[in-house]
Amino acid sequence: MLKKELFKKYDVPAPRYTSYPTVPYWSGEGFSVQRWEETVGRTFTETNKEAIGLYIHLPFCESLCTFCGCNRRITKNHAVEVPYIERLLQEWSTYLELWGAKPRIKELHLGGGTPTFFSPDNLHQLISAILSESEIADEPEFGFEAHPNNTTVEHLSVLYDLGFRRFSLGVQDLDPVVQETINRIQPYEKVESVTRAAREIGYSSINFDLVYGLPRQKLSSIWNTVTEVNKLRPDRIAFYSYAHVPWIKGVGQRNFSESDLPLDAEKRALYEVGRELLEEAGYHEIGLDHFALEEDALYRASRNKTLHRNFMGYTTAHTKLLIGLGVSAISDSWYAFAQDDKALKTYSEAVESGRSPIVRGHILTEEDLRLRQHILNIMCQLETRFSEAETQCPRLKQGLNRLATMEKDGLVQVRGDTLRVLKEGRPFLRNICMALDARYWDRQAKTQVFSRAI
Template identity: 55%
Template sequence: MEDAELLKKYNVAAPRYTSYPTVPYWDIESFNTQEWLNRVSKTYASHKDEGISLYIHLPFCESLCTYCGCNTRITKNHSVEVPYILAVLAEWRMYVDALREKPKLKELHLGGGTPTFFSAENLGLLINGIMQDASLAPDAELSFEAHPANTTKAHLTTLYQLGFRRLSLGIQDFDPKVQFLINRFQTPAQVAHVTSEAREMGYTSINFDLIYGLPGQCIDGLERTVNDVIDMHPDRIAFYSYAHVPWLKPGQRHYTEKDIPMGDEKFALYQFGRNLLINVGYEDVGMDHFALKSDLLFQSMATDKLHRNFMGYTSQHTHLLIGLGVSSISDSWTAFAQNPKTVEAYLDKIAQQSLPVEKGHFLTDEDLDIRKHILNIMCKNNTAYRDTIPERVQERLLPLLHDQLISVTEKEISITNRGKSFLRNVCMAFDEKLWLKQPKTQLFSSSI
């Protein structure tokens, strides 16, 4: 089957599988905060030596990027910074109390929003406050997301001095027409300047985010963007599919479906960009992610140590991920919990000295088993059953096998080179909750 035909067949709404079960299928009725804290404490006690992962959501942005699917709050009022930081630190202390000791951080990531909306001084206030109740593992990985147009030397210096060595710059596309439609502006010169400053300072891994399928995007414009990016030689590149979900993100109504590359046109953008990256030495690490062989992400994949959590692909495997801040999701391995999605609701919970958890899910034994297989497919490109592959899974895999996206033995499923672009579709074959209850409304973005 030709690539264009594969696209038509498999370009369906599909989860991104940063968790299993996916959030729409959580059993929120059975969830309660006290049992959640019990599970956090139990997981920590069982895996204390490996350390924990910490994600901090900083939601503020000065302007709305219309393509964005993240949880954001648009404001130019920077007086919101300190009250929000104090709330996050209060939430952190609640978790430290539940752990009954200062944990060791294996991984810390600042996401957004725009973390560099916050002043360097206030980011220092945040991280120093976190570290009062924690220690760093010797091989800890600290990273932050940044907007190239507002990242200052003070940002880079302050965070470097606090132990940060990874930086992720949101570029998306350099084409002026695309930037106008998505309301996000930064020049190659700005990106090159921040990248150069970071490297001179000692940052060891720099990631660029790119998106294909954006409104107004074309092959020529994407080629110029990718070539500019290649010239800057980032260690990692995330090459994401644009998720058009205007029913969830009204900002995407700034343009219409007529502006958006669809079908064969979108898949051509993906193939073109992917080939450019691979031809200059980037390795396809996993869904949407590429890395140089010198980068830890590639090395983790090559040694079967790659992991995936709510922050995406990571070289750090921990059983406990704590998410702080509005909308953040935590993972105790046997349970998930999500914070309120609005800043007001989050701050209200903190003001009441209540753990700001809004909903969650306790994983069943079946959930844990399926999660294992989905993680294996996402991170290792194969998975194996102890006995034979369940009949229902075999049946769902048949079309994928026929189209040479996977190979199958009695117990094992492996992704072929052709199948690497269709990981989400393969994972759907294991997703019992999705097959048991097909969504009646569009919950997920298209897989390609």
Template identity: 35%
Template sequence: MTSIALAPDTGTETGTGTGTVPAPLPIDLLRQFDVPGPRYTSYPTADCFVESFGENDYVRALAQRRAAGPEAPPLSLYVHIPFCESLCYYCACNKIVTRHREWGRQYLAYLAREVELQVAQLGRSATVSHLHLGGGSPTFLDDAELGELMALLHRAFAFVPGGERSIEIDPRTVDAQRLSNLAALGFNRLSFGVQDFDPAVQEAVHRIQPASQVFALMDEARSLGFESINVDLIYGLPRQNDASFERTLAQVCELRPDRIALYAYAHLPERFKPQRRIHAEELPDAAARVRMLANAIARLTGAGYVYIGMDHFALPDDPLAVAKKQGRLHRDFQGYGTRPEGDLIALGVSGIGRVGATYSQNAKSLDDYRALLDQGRLPVVRGLALSRDDLLRREVIMALMCRGRLDFDAIGEAFAVDFRRYFATEFAALGPLVADGLVRLSDHGLAVTEEGWFLVRAVAMVFDRHCRANRTRFSRVV
């Protein structure tokens, strides 16, 4: 049976916390768990949101937060900029492909309306610790427009000094001067969308960007003092193979970003129209996809990266790796992070937020988003008020995803349940995972093993009441 050797894990968030070198992870085991499953940036996941949750429900959640006064923890802000200049065929994001540059300024005017409606409920100068601009391509906005956006946010909210200010970047849309301007606007973290350096793969997904361009931008970003730089990669793309992806990984290791996000491509052309331009016969098969993942894990951990969880890697001194070692990881709609769990205000088309025990999502189309704001309404069109069972299972799943362990007594006491009795069905389902060496059970807790950490989504899925009905909507676990 073919195996890969994994680098030592010096963290304490998994059940062992020994820092010893884990046993090889069999490729056959990865293949066994090559099934669809949620990414758990929330629980319940966004496919559970309902349209019966609307603006009034969201306003009530904001009012409850405002009533907490100074005791309320700092907010996070997410701003969705949906525009892209060109179409990437693999993309499943909510985006609008256009070369009409004036659309950006029009969008800013609507964002300003939404911010004012939020402030009317939250109160002006609510404290913000984290800001993230995503898309689409936030750098579709020019420097002046990004400056207007930041000024708008600073007028409405009180930003904590030294907090995270991150932005997603399409390397094809920036140069050295633009990076300098982003630093001047206060951004301290960058995420470069790379996906793959191989020219044939780039051609197949309609995203041509030479490696030399990314290397030059990385050098410039470092000289400007950005605190952390992330690179996004995707495996399972058309025309990828073991050798081509190994070359990309070698280049990324030479590039040496602070963080790497390694995503599995989910080919769902029935849901995402751009993917219909991808030729299915050019996609690597399941066996090749699993090999690419196995090789990537070995290559990146061998190059000194800490495996954070799921699809995240970081250098040992990066705050994400430090948080993992100290058991302080958290997970939200942007993936793994270091901020404590708290409220997230989402602005813009399709933005998903979390306030208290609720999730909410803005209108997905630009027309619907603008129409609601034209009526003076917050553009929330669906969401979810979490039940007691949802809150309990969220605690369990996030503990698994972020710390790799469960304390049955502590969780049972917090939610006034007998943990083993409440999750009797789930305990029965854990049997195969125990047999495969992915988890260990004791009388008082569950621990994800160092090998199981690479398949933690599969462990979390055992406790997910919602995904049992329909897993086909999700990406694959590996």
């Protein structure tokens, strides 16, 4: 089948598989905050030596980018910072009470929204309060998401002194027409000055977020953006597929018309131009939509087959217990998932009154745990094996049968006890995982919940 036809055929709504089961397919069956806390206690005891991951969601941004799919709250009022930090620390204290011991933190990630919306002083207050009640694991991975327009040298220095060595800069696209369309004016010079300042301070891993498939984006905009980006040589690049989800994001994603969006083969061509330029510049493609230089830990983890994926995306840290704090944050105890309230008002009210802000979750069954590992293997290693009895389950077989068409299309190979993604199958990782996704097939989405796979 021609490449163009393949992109048309497989450009269907599909999850990004940062978890299995994916959030819309959590069953809620048997879930309660008490059950959640039991699994957190169990994993904490089992993995205390390996340490935990901590994700903190900082939702505020000063202005709305009209392509944004994140959980964010737009405000110019910085008086929101201190009360929100108080809520985060209250929520954190419930976990400290549960464990009755200091956790050892391996991975700490500040996501958003825009963490650099907060003043350096307030960020210092938040992180030092958390670290004062914790131990820090060997070779910790502390990172944050930064907006080039409001990241100051003071932000970079304060976070560096607290142990942060990596951050992700939201670059998206440098083309003025695209920037105007997505209401995000951010000249190259801003990106350049933050990158140079961070290198001088000593940051060892700088990631740029780029997005392909944005409204009014052309091959030339990607070419120019990636060429400029290559001059700054970030250690990693996340080259995300634009997720168009206006039914979730409402007015934010409706400031342009659907006809401004490149689709299937046209959209994929944008990725291919970027990929070729990045590979020429020495970057290696990793998993789904990621690139890294050979010196970067993400590349080494992908070569050594130790790459991991969680709600924060690809990571080199392998923590079984990930605690999410803040509005909409998701936590993972390996045996269960839990999500905090997405609305700031009700999240804050719950925490203030001493109630848990968790509003939903999922307890993983034995089958979920097995399929989860296969999907993780495909997303990280591009192959999975099912030779051992404990890797098998009846619905894995059904999933493998569902891959027959993709095998005919030359995207995957199933030989003996191994499922392998072929080179031609790389753009279709989300579709391949979806074939193994028993929870999805259980419910066969009646309404559209995911963005398209390409």
